[in-house]
Amino acid sequence: MKNLIFRLILMVFVFGLSSTSLHAVDIAHEQEIDLKRQNPTGQPRAPSRYPVSFTGTYFMDELIVGSKNYTGEITVQITGISGSLIQAVQISASEYFTIDLSSLPEGVYDIAIITEGKGTFNGVFEK
Numbered sequence: 001m002k003n004l005i006f007r008l009i010l011m012v013f014v015f016g017l018s019s020t021s022l023h024a025v026d027i028a029h030e031q032e033i034d035l036k037r038q039n040p041t042g043q044p045r046a047p048s049r050y051p052v053s054f055t056g057t058y059f060m061d062e063l064i065v066g067s068k069n070y071t072g073e074i075t076v077q078i079t080g081i082s083g084s085l086i087q088a089v090q091i092s093a094s095e096y097f098t099i100d101l102s103s104l105p106e107g108v109y110d111i112a113i114i115t116e117g118k119g120t121f122n123g124v125f126e127k
Contacts, residue, residue, distance in 0.1 A: 033124070035053075054066065055068075061102040061127075062100060078110070108126050
């Protein structure tokens with residue numbers, strides 16, 4: 001009986017908040033970033049058996065990046081719509097890492113993930 005009462009109170013609480021407070025969640029939606037590879041520098045090589053790729057997600061003022069088949073240093077550059085560099089971070093790539101973007105104003109941004117010898121991966125996200 002206590003469990004049923006708790007569930008009813010929880011439902012009233014959640015549904016009561018959904019009409020007012022939870023509209024802010026609509027603004028902070030999860031956004032997948034399509035990171036496309038540009039040509040690497042140097043001579044073209046045969047297709048790799050283990051291709052390097054990056055995935056990106058923007059969610060609640062954080063950029064979450066996943067890497068596949070890449071180890072080493074990368075540089076992540078965030079540029080504004082005008083093309084000016086806003087933020088640059090050098091990271092030792094791991095399977096997943098996050099970058100805090102809370103200081104950026106709302107707008108559309110380009111992201112470039114620059115690898116050592118494996119090319120540059122570009123994408124766009126909106127804050």
